Amino acid sequence: MRRRDMSEIHPVLVIGGGPAGLKASADLAELGYDVVLVEKLGQLGGAPIRWGYKTLAPELRPTEEVMGPLIEYVEGNGNVRVMKNSVVEGATGGLGDFTVTVRNLMNGATESLKASAIIVATGFEHFDAKVDPRYGYGRNPDVIGIHELEGMLKEGRVVKRNGDPPKRIAFIFCVGSRDKSTNLWCCTVCCGVSIKQAIELKHLLKDADIYMIYMDIRTFGLWEKLYWKSMEEYGINYIRGRVGEIYAIGDKLLVKGEDTLVRGPFEVLFDMVVLAVGMEPGSGTAQVARALNLKVNEFGFLEPRHPNIHHDSGRDGIYLAGACVAPMSVEEALAEGSAAAMQVAKALRRLQRAVVK
Amino acid sequence: MSQRKKKGEFIVERNYVDDQRIIEPEKLEIGGVDMSGRWGLLVLPRTIEDFDHSLHAMVKNHPRGRNIDRCWQCGNCTAACPVAEENPLFNPRYLIYIIKLGYKLEIEKFGNYVYFCGSCGRCSEVCPKDVDPSGVMEAIGTALRRKP
Amino acid sequence: MERVELGKEEVEVKPDQWKLFERAVFAAKAKLTYGTVEEYLKMLERMKELERNGEITVFHVEEEFEPVTVKTLSGRRKRIPTVELWQHKSCGQCGHIPGYVTSLYWIMSQLGVPYVDDTNQTSCTAWNYYGSGTSNPVALTAVFLRNMHVAWERNAYPLIHCGTSYGDYKEVRFMAVMSRELRERVRQILKKIDRDIVIPEELVHYSEWLHVVRHRIAERKKYDVSNVSVAVHAACHTYKLMPEDYTYEDDVLDGVRPAPTTSVALALGARVVDYRNWYDCCGFGFRHILTEREISRSFAYFRKVQPIVRETGADVLLTHDTGCVTTLDKSQVVPLAHGYKETVPVMSDSQFAALAMGAHPFTVCQLHWHVSDWKELMTKMGIDWERRLEEHKRYVEEVKKRVREPEFIRSPGRRLRPRKDSRELSS
Numbered sequence: 001m002r003r004r005d006m007s008e009i010h011p012v013l014v015i016g017g018g019p020a021g022l023k024a025s026a027d028l029a030e031l032g033y034d035v036v037l038v039e040k041l042g043q044l045g046g047a048p049i050r051w052g053y054k055t056l057a058p059e060l061r062p063t064e065e066v067m068g069p070l071i072e073y074v075e076g077n078g079n080v081r082v083m084k085n086s087v088v089e090g091a092t093g094g095l096g097d098f099t100v101t102v103r104n105l106m107n108g109a110t111e112s113l114k115a116s117a118i119i120v121a122t123g124f125e126h127f128d129a130k131v132d133p134r135y136g137y138g139r140n141p142d143v144i145g146i147h148e149l150e151g152m153l154k155e156g157r158v159v160k161r162n163g164d165p166p167k168r169i170a171f172i173f174c175v176g177s178r179d180k181s182t183n184l185w186c187c188t189v190c191c192g193v194s195i196k197q198a199i200e201l202k203h204l205l206k207d208a209d210i211y212m213i214y215m216d217i218r219t220f221g222l223w224e225k226l227y228w229k230s231m232e233e234y235g236i237n238y239i240r241g242r243v244g245e246i247y248a249i250g251d252k253l254l255v256k257g258e259d260t261l262v263r264g265p266f267e268v269l270f271d272m273v274v275l276a277v278g279m280e281p282g283s284g285t286a287q288v289a290r291a292l293n294l295k296v297n298e299f300g301f302l303e304p305r306h307p308n309i310h311h312d313s314g315r316d317g318i319y320l321a322g323a324c325v326a327p328m329s330v331e332e333a334l335a336e337g338s339a340a341a342m343q344v345a346k347a348l349r350r351l352q353r354a355v356v357k
Numbered sequence: 358m359s360q361r362k363k364k365g366e367f368i369v370e371r372n373y374v375d376d377q378r379i380i381e382p383e384k385l386e387i388g389g390v391d392m393s394g395r396w397g398l399l400v401l402p403r404t405i406e407d408f409d410h411s412l413h414a415m416v417k418n419h420p421r422g423r424n425i426d427r428c429w430q431c432g433n434c435t436a437a438c439p440v441a442e443e444n445p446l447f448n449p450r451y452l453i454y455i456i457k458l459g460y461k462l463e464i465e466k467f468g469n470y471v472y473f474c475g476s477c478g479r480c481s482e483v484c485p486k487d488v489d490p491s492g493v494m495e496a497i498g499t500a501l502r503r504k505p
Numbered sequence: 506m507e508r509v510e511l512g513k514e515e516v517e518v519k520p521d522q523w524k525l526f527e528r529a530v531f532a533a534k535a536k537l538t539y540g541t542v543e544e545y546l547k548m549l550e551r552m553k554e555l556e557r558n559g560e561i562t563v564f565h566v567e568e569e570f571e572p573v574t575v576k577t578l579s580g581r582r583k584r585i586p587t588v589e590l591w592q593h594k595s596c597g598q599c600g601h602i603p604g605y606v607t608s609l610y611w612i613m614s615q616l617g618v619p620y621v622d623d624t625n626q627t628s629c630t631a632w633n634y635y636g637s638g639t640s641n642p643v644a645l646t647a648v649f650l651r652n653m654h655v656a657w658e659r660n661a662y663p664l665i666h667c668g669t670s671y672g673d674y675k676e677v678r679f680m681a682v683m684s685r686e687l688r689e690r691v692r693q694i695l696k697k698i699d700r701d702i703v704i705p706e707e708l709v710h711y712s713e714w715l716h717v718v719r720h721r722i723a724e725r726k727k728y729d730v731s732n733v734s735v736a737v738h739a740a741c742h743t744y745k746l747m748p749e750d751y752t753y754e755d756d757v758l759d760g761v762r763p764a765p766t767t768s769v770a771l772a773l774g775a776r777v778v779d780y781r782n783w784y785d786c787c788g789f790g791f792r793h794i795l796t797e798r799e800i801s802r803s804f805a806y807f808r809k810v811q812p813i814v815r816e817t818g819a820d821v822l823l824t825h826d827t828g829c830v831t832t833l834d835k836s837q838v839v840p841l842a843h844g845y846k847e848t849v850p851v852m853s854d855s856q857f858a859a860l861a862m863g864a865h866p867f868t869v870c871q872l873h874w875h876v877s878d879w880k881e882l883m884t885k886m887g888i889d890w891e892r893r894l895e896e897h898k899r900y901v902e903e904v905k906k907r908v909r910e911p912e913f914i915r916s917p918g919r920r921l922r923p924r925k926d927s928r929e930l931s932s
Contacts, residue, residue: 133759
């Protein structure tokens with residue numbers, strides 16, 4: 001009679017190479033566990049890297065400061081096997097002994113793997129504003145999403161389609177959020193991100209006039225600082241209301257809405273409109289829910305056993321982390337990645353301690 | 358004597374139409390047909406079509422108006438204001454808002470109510486963001502008088 | 506108390522509860538008619554069910570009406586009959602814009618489309634309802650079903666000219682199908698005039714008919730309109746009341762705005778221009794033209810005509826409803842007296858299509874009733890309007906002097922036989 005040693009424990013499968021998945025992989029690797037990290041796309045980093053987030057709210061620190069070391073550690077660590085362009089197609093078994101099928105999306109080959117536990121961190125997708133025709137997104141070239149602006153800010157060049165710098169810019173909050181015709185929930189971060197971007201725009205385009213069209217400002221916690229700063233130091237304007245239609249006239253955009261404080265309609269021409277698009281569970285999350293037979297809630301996010309305990313998927317040996325459970329910021333996703341890794345470590349320690357005959 | 362009492366008095370829902378929007382010429386004629394009065398009246402739209410930040414800039418440069426940009430429209434000032442308690446048309450929060458965004462028609466309608474401010478300073482005591490609304494009222498008054 | 510037999514059930518209708526009942530129907534309407542696509546589809550299912558139970562007759566768009574299928578906003582397929590049409594005329598068109606309906610008849614006679622221009626049609630009375638909130642669901646439904654029954658007897662498919670009637674009929678049809686009490690009330694009324702409940706499978710607006718025959722119209726085009734820029738105003742009554750049921754086409758305005766009229770202008774080869782306030786009402790409003798003419802007139806000018814002219818320089822503004830043509834056209838007089846310069850001719854899609862097909866601009870299209878200036882447009886289209894106006898004046902003079910008979914547009918010979926002998930057709 002003896003106890004299992006580390007080498008008898010199968011690797012931990014992490015699905016999704018964004019902030020939560022990377023953090024979980026890195027933490028487990030550091031604890032000495034083998035990890036298989038499966039990522040749907042050809043690069044690690046998730047949404048922040050895919051869309052080229054320039055900085056992170058609330059302190060406007062470069063995204064690389066957070067994501068760089070994580071990606072480097074995971075890719076350089078011998079304990080983590082990274083499988084890019086791959087998806088998990090199914091899993092049988094349970095804690096300590098899963099058999100997982102992984103398909104490579106490039107060549108179609110499937111591979112069968114053993115895994116001791118699974119962490120699902122499939123993240124979110126930015127709301128596709130084409131779905132909501134009122135903004136003319138996809139038709140009007142100068143109507144962009146915050147994820148696209150982030151990339152432009154990173155390049156240090158924000159211009160209209162015709163090459164001119166925009167003089168008057170509107171941010172429209174809650175696009176694809178808090179709306180019965182699209183998504184019902186609040187994405188929690190778009191207020192903060194939009195305000196962060198407005199400040200960065202002011203650095204880049206000093207003469208630009210920026211108008212934030214909002215229903216409520218939800219810069220929770222310490223992100224509130226951004227909100228105050230944007231008004232007091234950067235003179236960014238806030239209009240309370242919601243936009244009903246964007247209509248292109250020449251190379252300008254006519255934004256129609258109501259100023260609910262004035263109780264009257266406005267129709268003002270802007271050079272550029274930035275849509276604070278919300279977060280959706282995305283196809284990756286839906287796919288993994290089917291493959292692993294996980295519960296999804298009415299919104300399409302993965303549903304934990306207990307609403308306040310995100311990491312517990314309700315299936316033994318499968319843990320959840322990050323924005324596949326609910327909309328959240330990068331900082332929260334990182335914390336959830338760590339939390340899920342801790343749960344896995346705990347469960348595997350119990351397995352190791354179990355006596356093998 | 359047939360003196361007109363009110364501009365566009367026969368408009369059915371007259372209370373919804375601001376005076377400033379009614380065009381009612383004394384004499385109107387087309388092709389020799391007299392169209393004065395009721396049949397010749399026009400009402401301009403009330404849609405806000407632009408921001409005019411000129412007054413806002415003047416207020417910001419005024420020593421007591423310099424904190425106007427801090428305002429986030431919570432309404433503590435109006436809640437504490439003894440004048441607003443009596444006069445619904447004097448609303449310091451609203452005055453700050455329309456000056457900040459430069460809504461012309463609203464400023465035309467409500468700008469002069471700024472002089473109702475009694476300068477008691479109660480608003481400035483309760484303001485959570487140190488806007489000093491009482492000072493901003495003074496600055497708005499000055500800006501309105503100076504505006505070309 | 507009256508007792509009405511309904512299959513095996515009996516429905517009680519207490520006269521003293523009428524008011525209460527009407528209020529309940531209105532409440533149901535508010536909940537249902539402004540509901541969702543699913544609710545609308547549910548109503549169509551219910552209609553089939555009622556037909557199966559023998560409770561109502563559904564007037565189907567049979568093959569003999571040579572239907573063309575279109576897509577509606579809800580994605581549902583709708584069959585638009587193209588021949589043997591029962592012309593459900595519009596009070597305002599016949600009264601204010603006579604060229605509107607004559608143009609439509611003229612196009613039909615050119616295309617060889619048999620139709621019935623029935624003198625036995627009543628007003629839908631919906632303007633009364635939308636305008637002032639008077640009338641009630643029972644009366645509105647009774648008038649609707651009475652007209653539909655007349656069309657059914659004539660064996661001609663109702664083609665509704667008026668946007669208001671069209672919108673109203675869609676709403677009351679919804680109520681009639683969904684509310685048994687309403688049906689029973691109306692059945693009692695219909696019995697008195699020896700009629701019963703016939704509900705058309707599809708309610709069809711004439712603009713949808715023009716839409717489906719647009720290529721045939723374009724084939725017969727006499728004038729080149731490729732240099733004409735057209736702005737289109739879609740009528741609230743056609744596409745905002747029960748929006749699920751109006752025609753949309755993926756390749757017309759991205760499929761997010763109503764297709765008819767725009768599609769006709771495009772098929773004729775005209776350039777369609779877009780403008781900022783496309784969604785806005787013409788100014789007619791639902792009651793505003795009755796009670797607040799100043800607002801109606803100002804809205805029509807400042808929110809529609811002025812931006813259209815300033816931003817697009819359109820040569821003509823086309824629309825497909827009675828109220829819209831009237832308001833957009835007549836409201837240009839006062840602003841011009843005020844010294845505003847922007848002006849654009851306004852007409853219906855049927856008038857524009859007929860003009861392009863070579864219809865007489867005055868004898869048929871009757872543009873002389875329009876206030877806004879159409880002369881420039883005529884010249885641009887290559888129509889010698891001065892000569893044609895002289896012709897028309899001469900014609901009118903001759904008719905007055907009785908040296909010639911007035912001309913009439915007549916339906917090509919019908920192929921379908923009426924369900925009832927014409928001698929029986931009365932009331």
